[in-house]
Amino acid sequence: MTIAWKTAITLGALGLSTGVASAACGIESGSVRVLSNDFPALHDVVEKAKECAGDGVTVTANQTAEHESLAVPALSANPAEYTSHFVANSSLQPLLSNDLIRPLNDYIETYGKNISERQKIKIGDDVMVIAFDANAQHLFFREDILKEAGIEPPKTYEDVLAAAKAIKDKSLMAYPLTGTYKAGWNLAEEFVNMYLGMGGEFFEPGSAKPAIDNEKGVAALEMMKSLSAYMNPDYLTFDSNSVQAELESGSAAIANFWGSRYGAVVDDEGSTPEIAGSIKVAAAPTVGGGTIPATTLWWDGYTVAKNISEADAKATFIALDHGASAEMANANPDAAVWLIDGYEPGPGAIGVLDSMNQGAKPYPMVPYMGLLHTALGAEIVDFMKGEEDAAKALADTEAAYSAAAREKGFL
Template identity: 45%
Template sequence: MKFRSLLLAGAVAMSAGAAFADCAYENTTPLTSLSAGFEAWKAVTDAMAECGNFTASLDQEFREKQPEAFAANPSLYQIGGVANATLIPLLNAGSIRPLDDLIATYGQNLTPNQMIQIDGTTYAIAMAVNAQHLMYRTDILADLNLEVPTTYAEVLAAAQVIRDAGVVEYPLGGTFKTGWNLGEEFVNMYLGEGGEFFADGNMPAINNPQGIAALETLLAMTEFMDPEYLVSDSTYVQQQFQQGKIAMANLWATRAAAMNDEAESEVVGLVGMASAPMGSAAPASSLWWDGIVLAANMTDEEAEAAFQVALEGIDNEMVAANNDTAVWLVSGYQPGELAAGAAGTAQNGAVPYPASGPMGIMHTELGNGLADYLNGNKDAATALADIEAAYITAAQEAGLIQ
């Protein structure tokens, strides 16, 4: 017994030593990071941990902690993980540092596409992009002689055919859970119609023909979805796919790998990836990035160490080991079949998610206000007018509208 545990401890120590050797930079400064908790962040922070003296907090509620934690002096975390929208509060509070000098010294392997720049100053390094795009059951579409749909009209027509054939319980899935998910569905559709969210002075501008068209498409989709769509989030849609209950859905690129996870999925190798269906102007999707920021409130020595550790986390060795976990922006990434959807969506001209302070409020109000329309309690114009009114109340309270 004693001998075995000794052997085990030795093995652990050796593997730790081996892992340590994977990092080109030996870190001696204690460092911590706070980011979201999905698979890609786990891969990246594990790679950072190989440099030693590093602890990661992976927290799905990180957005509530991050602004306060980074505003502290010294900051509670040196490295932060953010996306389009969660960068805004840090940027507004001035609690993240410009990275240009560090990039000049250490960032030879970064590509220009990875820099998130505000007025020419780089504040974040992107590691991956994410977007909702079409996933579909290749076998069902082939059996019914259907082409891969490229517009929402075609999606709805295909859904009708699939329902008539009765091959799956519900032809469509969708991340329609009330709140952030439902708000994001509208944002995607509205961007696909070429809509603008705001007029001058942060005033809302969504009650227009594009907004109504977006709502009508969403409502038409619910016809073909599980009637419990208002509680269905990304994980739920992913499981519907894995259990063979749905045939098509516009789902996040980060969920693509799960379709071929043999432990969970009954449809391994049967789910194809394609660009998000087109609205009248662009693909009905928005491009998101995930990236790394450094806190402003730490010493320059700490920042140098943190930057080098962060770069180790997003180097090509990490990507080689986790190629299909995300659509990486890091050099050395081999876009496989799973990345075809995100790539197609970007090539067809999907725009980045228009993150800003007002957009944060708008997204919340959309997420809360759209259920009334989908439930049939309001018509499209009333729903949009009420969302605009709710937005104005909240934006006035936040000081964004005078």
């Protein structure tokens, strides 16, 4: 199975075209029911899509961090509970495996002529997802705190450790670093980023056999542990909302954090003008002598469910095409790096674009990556707590993954 996504994106490429969304949706009837994750960029798309509601058309959304666990059961019903699931690299595969979403080629031809090639996520010749933003975790830093500590913005994770030490030694902050280290998915994603930055491969070539129990895996875990020494002691509970709050409150000076949170971090809510105005972004750091940013590239996009009426499918596609418009993107330039023609990137796009252009890799889209991610999120926690060594944590991860992969038929 080939999943295609064009990742060669630059500031110029994003601003070249000037496709304009129609002011009127032109939907006669239908129900649009969205299931998605819960963060600002997705809220913006849905709110714009709600302009299509009225005159027999309804647009509703369930935006929750639990969306992945809800998606397969909800879309397996006939009719499906939702007409669209907003997916990312990691959440597309279950919908494909269970045949729960429909090809979008015909809808694009009729109703989506402004959709660019870089937005089309293809399985073979079929467009199955319309991607509307690119995302990555990248460097956020307090420019004023770094200057007070007498240090330059870090370019490597080794620099990050040195910066954290300098900030703490000068008593500028008790916990200079923060990160999405919550046990489970978030912690596993931190390992994925760091391991890729080390030049690691997750699986043996052409196989689903795991390949993380090695020197690069150990080095990735040890760097994560070193970083955690400069974080709030409760770091294993910190998700994106927690990290955002740490940055906004001025409790931390450096984070490798989601670009999609930039707008919320620097807006007028939850912080002060002095703190928000000094928060800058850059590419994710490299690590261990590697040459690519230690992060993963992601996209978010919309699907159209298979088990729904044609009227609802049409309404869903048109409403979401309206939601993911240049008008919406330029009204919210710092909410995401939008992949939409006509979008003019804001200052918050720099971190994602620089990470991308310096060679950051997309999150793996092989069907068994989710099993490894789940195993990592459970098995490396004891290492982070200091209760076992890195080699044991990686061996336990491979064993847990292998058991799950055999059960699913991948091994």
